[in-house]
Every structure is written in structure tokens, then in C-alpha cells.
Amino acid sequence: MTTIDARQQILAANQTAAAQLRQRFARAGTLVVNLISSPGSGKTTLLATLARRLAERWTMAAIVGDIATERDADRLRDAGLRAHQIVTGGACHLDARMLERALAVADFGEPDLLFVENVGNLVCPANYDLGEHFKIVLLAVTEGADKPFKYPGIFSKAEVAVLTKWDLLPHVDFEVDAVCEQIRTLRPTARIVSLSARDGTGVDELVCLLNDRVAACKTSSVP
């Protein structure tokens, strides 16, 4: 029997679904950001803060993935964000088809900015393109300074790395220079932002970045 050359991406079906979503977001002029981190590093808290800071200028919505509970969507709604929860029931990541189905149910229309809060996990979500414009990886200063090299997949794919819980820095051994070096080793062009959603330090920088990117997305979208 002959061997068949069957060269293709194993996640080709997800890539196809992601490409369709990407076209749809481009037509709608919606900037889509995929937030990825380990559980408890502050994705929901950061989103609530960003929602309050960006609400005057842009229409926004969020899709939130969790293995169980509606808690994160509730917290985001409390912050004034339209939010839809995907309960994955055990799946450790969101894929493009899950996002597509959730968007159909949520019926957000065409917001300027759509946040996708992935399932808390630094490994699996890195593989699944959701049609987003870029990924933000979050790393809390309480998580330790060795994480980028331990999870090279996500740190090489995320355009923006956010170091969260910056107000706790004096209380932990977190070697900032070493972490930034690791991130830049894996992705030399990474934008690194340090912030505390609790006391507001550094949040302006991320707000500016998002303002610029949403504005750019609007200009480049097909009318």
C-alpha cells in the first residue's frame, strides 16, 4: 500500500471557521481581542476596568469562556459590559466554532470592540485561532518570574503581554527584568504593559493602545 501525502494543518477546520469570523469582524469594523492567562491572574477584573474606561468612546461586548458558572459574565455586566458566557463543561479552551455559536445567541450586533475572555489556561487556548486581531496574555506578578519560558507557546503568539497585580510587586519576588527578557526572547516585538486594575497604575497605557487599535480598525474596515 502506498503512503498518501496528506499535508495539512490538523486544526484546519478551526482555521477555516476562524478565517470566516475574521472576515465578518473586518466587515463589521469590530476589533476583537483574545485574552489568555492562567486562572486568577485578573482577566475579568481587567476587563471590568477597561469597560468603564472605554465606554464613553466605543460600543463593547464580551464573550467569556469558563468550564462552569456564569459568574464572570455577571461581573462584566455589573461593569456595564454586554456579556455572554460560554460554559464549556470541561473543555479547556474556546475554539472558533464555539465563538461563532455564542455570537449567534448573544446577538451583540456590530460593537466597536469585542473582548473574548478565554478559559483560564496558559496552554490549550494558544492553539485555537478565534479570528481575533490579536491576543493579550496576562501574567500576574504573584505567579512567578519563570512563566514565559515555561509556556513559550502563548508568549510567542501574544502581541501584548500584560503584567497584572502590579500593586503587589513590593510583596513578591518577581524579577521584572528577567520576565521582560523572556517575553522578548520569545517575541521580540511584544508590547509589555505593567498595570494594576485595583489602584489604576498603568491602565492608561492599555487604554491608549486599545483606543488606537479600535480607531485603526474602523478606518480600515470596508464600509
Added chain:
Amino acid sequence: MHELSIAQELLRLCQARLEAGQRLQYVRIAVGELASVEPDLLRFAWQAVTAGTPHATAVLDVAWCPARQRCDACGEIAERQPGSWLRLCPQCGQALRVEGGDQLDLLTLTPAATELKEVTP
């Protein structure tokens, strides 16, 4: 973790390439160092998804593809061990770029020489 869903996708792709009645003997895939996939877990998941199917004995061969680190001035760093990242070029001290290592690809598949026999009720 997600190795199970990857194994399911892989089996689906393989089945789509087989003709009716063909049984899978051997599958070769490429997994990159940055693909966030553990080859041992994937082989285990492959056994789980093929169990009870005509492809239960199909061997999954994983070609591991390390990422490369490259210095713009000195070229590719040869002495890098997979899993250990160099922060700077050992020769000139410049920052390095990371290339490749993100493969998660089906490469080839080999159907078994004997076709499946029609099961008569």
C-alpha cells in the same frame, strides 16, 4: 488537556482521505515545540479515539519540530537544546529571534494492505 480534541480532528481528517473499506495503518504528524501539544498525551489520546474503530491498530508517529533561535548577525544558533531558551546570542550578545516550532500538521497516512471485510449480519 486539549490533546483529545486534536486526536479527534486528526482521525476525522484521516478518515476523509481513506477510501471506503480502507483501514489506517500508519499516520505521521509534525508537532512543533511551540504548538502547546504534548506528544505522549497525543499518542494516548489517539489510542482512545481509535479504540473500537477499524483504525485501532494505527500507529501515530510524531515528528517533533524544535523552534530555532536566530541571530540577525551570526545566523542560526546551533547549540540550543529544545526547552532551553537562550536570551542573547552567545557569539555577539545581540537579541535573538525565534523561528518555526509552531507546526501541528498531518504529514502522511498509510492505509493497511488488506481491506476491511464486509461484515455479514
